[in-house]
Amino acid sequence: MAEAVSPTTSKKPETPRIGVFICHCGTNIAGSIDIDAVKEYAKTLPNVAYVDDYKYQCSMPGQVNIREQIDANKLTGVVVAACTPRLHEPTFRAASKDGGLNPFRFEMANIREQNSWVHMHDREGATEKAKDAVRIAVAKAALLEDLYPKSVPVERAAMVVGAGVAGMQAALDLANAGIKTYLIEKEPSIGGRMSQLDKTFPTLDCSQCILTPKMVDVGRAENIVLMVNSEVEDVEGYIGNFDVTIRRKATGVLSPEEAEAKGIVGGGCTGCGDCGPVCPVTKPNEFEMNMAPRKAIYIYHPQVVPLLYTIDWDSCVKCGLCVEACGEKKAIDLEMQDELVQVKVGTVILATGYEVFPIENKEEWGYKRYDNVITSLEFERLICASGPTGGHLVRPSDGETPMRIGFVLCAGSRDNTGIGKPYCSRFCCMYSLKHAHQIIEKIPGAVPYIFYMDIRSFGKMYEEFYYRIQDEGAKFIRGRVSNIQEDPVTKNVTVYVEDTLLGRPMEIELDMVVLAAAVQPTELTNKTRKLFGVSCSQDGWLLEAHPKLNPCGTTTAGVFLAGACQGPKDIPDSVAQAEGAASAASIPIHKGEVELEPYYAMCIEEKCAGCGMCVNLCPYQALSLVEKDGRTVMQVTEAKCKGCGTCGGFCPGGAIWMNHFATPQIVAQIDAFLLGGEQ
Amino acid sequence: MAENPEGWKPKILGLVCNWCSYAGADLAGGARMQYPPDIRIVRVMCTGRLDPLFIMKAFTDGADAVLVSGCHFGDCHYLEGNYKAAKRMFLVKSLLKNIGLDDRRLRMTFVSASEGAKWAKVVEDVVNVTHELGPSPFNRKYGELKELV
Numbered sequence: 026m027a028e029a030v031s032p033t034t035s036k037k038p039e040t041p042r043i044g045v046f047i048c049h050c051g052t053n054i055a056g057s058i059d060i061d062a063v064k065e066y067a068k069t070l071p072n073v074a075y076v077d078d079y080k081y082q083c084s085m086p087g088q089v090n091i092r093e094q095i096d097a098n099k100l101t102g103v104v105v106a107a108c109t110p111r112l113h114e115p116t117f118r119a120a121s122k123d124g125g126l127n128p129f130r131f132e133m134a135n136i137r138e139q140n141s142w143v144h145m146h147d148r149e150g151a152t153e154k155a156k157d158a159v160r161i162a163v164a165k166a167a168l169l170e171d172l173y174p175k176s177v178p179v180e181r182a183a184m185v186v187g188a189g190v191a192g193m194q195a196a197l198d199l200a201n202a203g204i205k206t207y208l209i210e211k212e213p214s215i216g217g218r219m220s221q222l223d224k225t226f227p228t229l230d231c232s233q234c235i236l237t238p239k240m241v242d243v244g245r246a247e248n249i250v251l252m253v254n255s256e257v258e259d260v261e262g263y264i265g266n267f268d269v270t271i272r273r274k275a276t277g278v279l280s281p282e283e284a285e286a287k288g289i290v291g292g293g294c295t296g297c298g299d300c301g302p303v304c305p306v307t308k309p310n311e312f313e314m315n316m317a318p319r320k321a322i323y324i325y326h327p328q329v330v331p332l333l334y335t336i337d338w339d340s341c342v343k344c345g346l347c348v349e350a351c352g353e354k355k356a357i358d359l360e361m362q363d364e365l366v367q368v369k370v371g372t373v374i375l376a377t378g379y380e381v382f383p384i385e386n387k388e389e390w391g392y393k394r395y396d397n398v399i400t401s402l403e404f405e406r407l408i409c410a411s412g413p414t415g416g417h418l419v420r421p422s423d424g425e426t427p428m429r430i431g432f433v434l435c436a437g438s439r440d441n442t443g444i445g446k447p448y449c450s451r452f453c454c455m456y457s458l459k460h461a462h463q464i465i466e467k468i469p470g471a472v473p474y475i476f477y478m479d480i481r482s483f484g485k486m487y488e489e490f491y492y493r494i495q496d497e498g499a500k501f502i503r504g505r506v507s508n509i510q511e512d513p514v515t516k517n518v519t520v521y522v523e524d525t526l527l528g529r530p531m532e533i534e535l536d537m538v539v540l541a542a543a544v545q546p547t548e549l550t551n552k553t554r555k556l557f558g559v560s561c562s563q564d565g566w567l568l569e570a571h572p573k574l575n576p577c578g579t580t581t582a583g584v585f586l587a588g589a590c591q592g593p594k595d596i597p598d599s600v601a602q603a604e605g606a607a608s609a610a611s612i613p614i615h616k617g618e619v620e621l622e623p624y625y626a627m628c629i630e631e632k633c634a635g636c637g638m639c640v641n642l643c644p645y646q647a648l649s650l651v652e653k654d655g656r657t658v659m660q661v662t663e664a665k666c667k668g669c670g671t672c673g674g675f676c677p678g679g680a681i682w683m684n685h686f687a688t689p690q691i692v693a694q695i696d697a698f699l700l701g702g703e704q
Numbered sequence: 705m706a707e708n709p710e711g712w713k714p715k716i717l718g719l720v721c722n723w724c725s726y727a728g729a730d731l732a733g734g735a736r737m738q739y740p741p742d743i744r745i746v747r748v749m750c751t752g753r754l755d756p757l758f759i760m761k762a763f764t765d766g767a768d769a770v771l772v773s774g775c776h777f778g779d780c781h782y783l784e785g786n787y788k789a790a791k792r793m794f795l796v797k798s799l800l801k802n803i804g805l806d807d808r809r810l811r812m813t814f815v816s817a818s819e820g821a822k823w824a825k826v827v828e829d830v831v832n833v834t835h836e837l838g839p840s841p842f843n844r845k846y847g848e849l850k851e852l853v
């Protein structure tokens with residue numbers, strides 16, 4: 026199909042001498058695979074010069090042995106049969122390098138994740154499969170070539186997408202580390218969900234008191250370029266050099282800096298608020314969960330950062346009254362257009378948070394049908410001193426103070442009916458306990474009824490908080506609420522539930538019910554993650570590179586995760602992950618350069634007919650046609666090539682050499698499997 | 705269904721991408737999901753790398769079935785390699801039919817990094833279908849046409 030060596034290799038192919046190292050992984054592998062049989066078999070394979078086995082190949086003695094045997098046996102390649110290369114390929118590449126071998130002469134046979142762990146009761150089948158895996162790996166190792174990763178400089182800037190508490194923390198950390206950081210937020214203000222909360226468990230800190238100073242810090246940090254009303258539109262490039270296009274949506278309002286740039290001296294929005302009152306259009310305020318009005322030119326609340334008004338174009342009638350009211354400041358431009366801004370950054374953190382599951386889908390609880398059934402986020406606004414009722418909890422139906430309040434936990438979470446979410450939303454138990462405490466504190470005589478499956482109070486001081494709420498007199502009923510019915514006259518709501526501790530069905534009439542609705546990833550997060558090539562798990566949350574060992578990383582080098590976008594997380598966990606992500610994202614920037622995997626494509630010019638099919642196939646515009654010695658041939662821009670091999674899979678002339686996944690190497694693996702073993 | 709020859713075990717080649725299906729197969733391992741051991745995996749960075757000739761080579765080498773598995777559409781680590789691969793698989797399937805091979809011997813699936821259970825199910829399915837079809841005519845030991853290859 027093609028030559029056995031790459032176009033840049035000048036050396037004649039040497040006779041390969043491969044060392045095979047088989048790992049027991051304790052009993053993880055040895056428990057289901059006959060290691061001795063695999064070992065004896067490996068010795069019979071062509072090109073194998075040395076075979077060994079060890080209890081833990083990745084441990085220090087295991088690695089030292091690899092190093093020593095490379096030298097002692099003049100090995101030209103190393104095969105380790107152990108776990109998945111996605112775990113320990115870097116480990117054994119380093120060990121091979123220590124032994125004086127080019128690290129890309131290493132190949133791994135996965136006999137754990139894809140063998141011993143999935144064929145635990147078929148020792149014979151698993152052993153045969155392990156022999157084949159070793160044979161396939163040896164065949165590839167015999168054809169591997171020296172490769173040299175290219176170092177590329179890293180742009181000394183970072184980007185954080187989403188400015189909730191996680192994104193803000195990450196941006197502040199990066200900025201404090203001396204890195205210029207672009208903070209991209211789709212809403213008119215930073216702060217995220219936390220800015221809608223009243224108090225925070227388990228310490229009962231006032232959310233605003235701990236969040237607003239941080240918001241102010243973000244607003245004034247010299248190294249942070251804050252872009253609100255903005256979304257990521259396009260991403261190109263790779264770690265160290267991401268070219269990101271940001272869409273800055275037209276807000277219709279100029280900041281003082283923008284005004285100055287336009288020559289309006291001393292102008293721009295100061296947040297004075299003269300425009301709002303004259304606006305004739307009234308709309309529900311989303312920040313207040315639609316329980317208070319706002320105008321078509323608005324701010325969500327007085328503490329917004331940046332303090333700039335925004336026009337809601339969907340409802341603005343362009344009457345111009347606000348322009349008049351703004352007067353000399355000339356901050357309002359009703360003809361403003363979206364703007365596309367290009368920035369270059371070295372690393373990126375996604376911190377796009379979550380949204381509340383549409384709990385009206387669980388029809389049996391009557392949300393949106395019954396006035397006095399609300400969600401927890403609505404409760405937060407109603408109990409908050411800066412909320413629509415000044416912190417007086419009232420029933421939506423009649424404005425009366427409720428005395429018997431039900432809290433339905435796991436509303437749509439841990440729900441396998443197909444309507445809700447199978448996972449635990451993690452913070453609902455705790456914030457519902459907090460809500461119970463708040464009503465006991467604020468409304469003398471009020472009784473909270475908590476309907477729960479089990480209370481998950483896993484964090485530091487959380488269990489203690491749970492005891493405290495029990496002592497304060499909250500009533501706990503263990504059972505899943507099957508139905509809620511409204512009395513059409515009093516608008517009271519009756520909850521139907523089986524108390525599983527007493528083993529009997531109950532009906533409880535309450536003044537109001539609060540649903541602790543599940544949370545879910547947002548649709549926009551899904552769009553944004555695709556632009557960065559980040560995967561998601563089955564339930565849509567962004568996928569970390571490794572659940573235990575790399576919880577902030579993703580499979581795209583240089584892109585990291587922080588906060589609830591990776592899975593439901595409370596504030597302490599979101600902030601902790603943000604600090605981790607910021608530290609991880611700053612490493613390549615401080616190092617100043619990164620090594621790119623040398624898996625790029627090369628053109629075998631003698632074979633290239635210059636047809637140009639590959640040029641159109643490449644998703645990264647890495648290929649072009651050039652004139653060389655009077656012929657048209659393809660040329661690769663190595664830095665742009667990400668090594669997918671889509672060109673190599675198509676080239677009709679077999680003229681593309683994919684480093685480390687070259688045609689002869691893959692064909693050797695296929696042949697080794699099907700022709701090499703026992704037929 | 706005719707009796708399959710004694711001693712025959714399906715030889716199935718799995719060509720999978722590094723970012724989704726290989727990771728999904730690893731996840732099945734982590735979760736100890738059990739499936740039949742008749743598949744051997746060759747890993748590529750992306751299914752886009754797969755030259756139709758690789759698959760034809762596998763069949764002429766006597767493979768009883770080939771499974772190609774990549775990321776879901778829209779989720780390819782390299783944006784669109786899996787679309788290109790899927791198109792090529794139609795081509796290979798029609799080639800298989802032309803040479804008289806049942807095109808169910810080639811299957812393309814999409815298994816993400818979080819779909820361990822799906823991976824186990826897919827392998828089980830492919831193994832079952834291969835048992836139904838019996839040895840490939842080109843199987844080096846059991847195939848009717850083994851003398852031809």
Ligand SMILES: Cc1cc2nc3c(=O)[nH]c(=O)nc-3n(C[C@H](O)[C@H](O)[C@H](O)COP(=O)(O)OP(=O)(O)OC[C@H]3O[C@@H](n4cnc5c(N)ncnc54)[C@H](O)[C@@H]3O)c2cc1C
Nearest residue numbers: 187189190191211217218225226377378379588589595596
């Ligand atoms: C009712 C309720 C009460 C709670 N009470 C508590 C409590 O008492 N204590 C506690 O610890 N936790 C509590 N939580 C949990 C808390 O809200 C979360 O832990 C926290 O908000 C997570 O922060 P985050 O930054 O990850 O996400 P978010 O707060 O959701 O912030 C994400 C930000 O990213 C922006 N964004 C999203 N997508 C994009 C995009 N594509 N481009 C640009 N910007 C984007 C959003 O507009 C938002 O500003 C509560 C949650 C609820 C629902």
Ligand code: FES
Nearest residue numbers: 721750774775780
């Ligand atoms: S990377 Fe999985 S199909 Fe392209």
